[in-house]
Amino acid sequence: MTSRPPRERGIPEATVARLPVYLRTLQALQDRGTLTVSSEDLASAAGVNSAKLRKDLSHLGSYGTRGVGYEVRYLVYQISRELGLTQDWAVAIVGIGNLGRALANYGGFGTRGFRIAALLDADPTMVGRRVASLDVGHIDTLESVVRDKGVSIGVITTPAVAAQAVATRFVEAGVSSILNFAPVVLNVPDGVDVRKVDLSIELQILAFHAQRRNGDEDHGAEPAGLELT
Amino acid sequence: MTSRPPRERGIPEATVARLPVYLRTLQALQDRGTLTVSSEDLASAAGVNSAKLRKDLSHLGSYGTRGVGYEVRYLVYQISRELGLTQDWAVAIVGIGNLGRALANYGGFGTRGFRIAALLDADPTMVGRRVASLDVGHIDTLESVVRDKGVSIGVITTPAVAAQAVATRFVEAGVSSILNFAPVVLNVPDGVDVRKVDLSIELQILAFHAQRRNGDEDHGAEPAGLELT
DNA sequence: CCCACTTTGTGCGTGCTTTCACAAGCACGT
DNA sequence: ACGTGCTTGTGAAAGCACGCACAAAGTGGG
Incomplete structure (x- = not known):
């Protein structure tokens, strides 16, 4: 049994959101052969203070050495572990359109x-095609696919109207992490984690x-066509 | 001249990020023929408090009526105006891969x-193809395309290694709003607004x-292959 | 061994964000 | 005209996030 790091439970959400950025930056340094890095250098590469x-x-604990900096290799491992990347996550993508x-x-x-374990679609002409070395399955097999392949993360890339139904089926099949690309607010029970990626919001x-x-240079003229009632 | 709403300059960033969600929710209500909505109903549809x-x-100002709620139509217009959607934004996409x-x-x-005004790519075999009713242009024409088509928003969907160069060219061509899908931290001068969308971070x-x-059930065993130096 | 130098880890002040709770305001029925 | 009921708009408090600035801790040279 390894000694538990002195981190307390409860890493701030804002920190969690930045850890992947640090990880990627560190991996780039590692590929370049860098062994240690100071907080100053790493921060500027990652675009933060x-x-x-x-x-x-x-x-995460005290993984740096004062006067020296952080050992890149060790930090990569610690962040990976904290983020849960030392295990293997099976991902299912529903909605095999362009996105x-x-x-x-x-x-x-x-x-x-992360490993893409299944691709599902509702369109019969799409089912059976091969995409990225996987056969596209029919949406009706969602439950069995989730069970058989151990899917723990669901990705929704369906049209907006279908997204809620897919989310509900994911949840009932036991998936409690969902990444939603459809432009709708998903309604899920407590304990289910939904993150959304939304182009048009950005x-x-x-x-x-x-x-x-x-400078709002055009705000002088109200556009025609809106008669206030 | 319309009377300026009593909003002061400076809408909190957190609010700005939610306005598009409200807008979309309101438009759905409008399509369904709803005329007014209470903050309670709108909030629950938008997934907020x-x-x-x-x-x-x-x-944005006081656009509600106490005892009644908000007029859907009017609110849609006010939010659209605040977000700048009453004008037309020309978007250029660089990197015509799958994404x-x-x-x-x-x-x-x-x-x-938003109007997609141009598609650009560095791959000569992609240049000239028709995608979404547009001819794909060569990346070398970025500056002239930005100028001629009045592009004000740049979208980067290139591989990571190319993203910084594209961003720099966008900025020098006068584009100061960039949406980056490449998994790298972009370095841009002050005054340029970069937003990133990153699947793997999510x-x-x-x-x-x-x-x-x-419950971190697997943290008992350190994976082999990491010898601490 | 000691001193100068570097860099981490963190206490603290500041400002932003969220949430509660309620007064103010409007509609509607009588 | 007036009271009842509903919903907005907002003051105030609590919680969170950020960044400064510095003490603590390590390295390396003499």
Whole structure:
């Protein structure tokens, strides 16, 4: 039994969201043969403040050496372990449209740890095709696929109208981690973790800031066609 | 001249990130013929707390009626205007791989307001092909395309190694809003707004929480292959 | 052995975000 | 005209996140 690191349970959510960035940066350093790195250098490569980086890492325990920095190899391992990447996660993708295919073919899932175990679609003309070395299965087999392949993460790339039904089936099949690309708010029971990735939200946020930068130069004229009732 | 709403400059970032969700929810209500909605109902449809929703909307001005709720139609317009969706944003996508094609074909950009103006790629065998009713152009024409088509938002769907170079060219061509799908931290000057969308980060965050839910059952055994030096 | 130098880990002040709880305001029925 | 009931808008408090600045801890040279 290894001695448990002195980290307390409860890493701040904001820190968790940055750990993958640090991990990727560290792996790039490792590939370049770097053995140790200071918080200053790592932080600037990861695009954050060095104090923030040190505080983030301090939540995992004290893995640095004062006067020297962090051992890249060791830190890679500790972050991987904390994120749960030392185990193997089976992922199922539902909705094999353009986006689903793009994800299926996106081989480098950042780091290892994730394995695409199944592709499912509702369209009969899609079922049976081979995408990224996998046969596309029919959505009706979701429950058995989840069970048989040990799927623990579900990815939804269906049209918006189908997403809630797929999410519900995932949850009832025992999947409690869902990554949703469909532009809808999913309703799931407590204990199920949903993360959403939404292109149009990101664009709208960019537009907001861009408009602000431009000084709202067009706000003098209300567009025609909106009669206030 | 319309009377300027009493909103002060400076909507909190957290609020801005939620406005697109409210907007989409409201549009769904509108399509269903709903005329007014209470903060309670809208909040639950958007998946947030009703007090938060009201405070968010209060930053845009007072568009509700006590005892009744919000007029759906009017609120849709106000949020659209605040987000800058009443104008037309020209978007260029660089990197027409699986993901770039998926985005190009993703017709419904949530709401209107965004128009894909150009697709660019570095691969000569891709240049000239027609994707989503547009001819794919060569990356070397980026500067002229940005100028001629008035591109104000750049989307990067290239491999990681190419992303920084594309970002730099976008910035020098005058684009100051960038949406980055490549798994790298982009380095851009102040005043340029970069948002990133990163599949593998989202998966890793899901894995972290899933592992935590499972009670870290596997942490007893250190994997072989890591000799601590 | 000691001193100068480097870099980590963290206490603390500051500002942002969320949530509660309630006064203020509006509609509607009588 | 007035009271009842509902819903908004917001003050205030609690919680979280960020970043400064510095003590603690290690390295290496003399």
